[in-house]
Amino acid sequence: MSKLNSLAISENGFIFKPSTGESFTTNEIGLLIISFLKQGKTADEIINEITKEFDVDAISAGRDLYEYLDFLKREKMLD
Template identity: 40%
Template sequence: MLLNEMIIDENNMAFIPSLGTSYQLNKTAREIIDLLKQGKTKDEIVKIITDETGANWRDVYIDVEDFFQKLKVYGLIQ
């Protein structure tokens, strides 16, 4: 999984050395990637973000699912 080699700096700029690509992340995207690197599942990530923000579970799930689809399009996860 290319996500595991992603390096993220203090400005949330992510870099994948093997591809030579970089991405600007927001705070939530960085948190999702950090949680994925820790081995958390999508449902665990949704629960963590919901608990932290107090947002509606369904809304968080939709946003996380959308982000997962983007990661798949970029070939960063399967």
């Protein structure tokens, strides 16, 4: 998760990647997912956390999570 730790993430959802100078925006759930990832949680654990707190079923939450993870990988913010 070292790559995620190198990002500058503001509580407003603004993400700055110092290594490339790129910036990104994310929303509340996105910020939450990133913080879980930083804590080293697995995908299943994150899905579990999200379904506990939000009104969403595990299948939808999982589908969204994997799409989000794909985006992080594509932008090389995650291994």
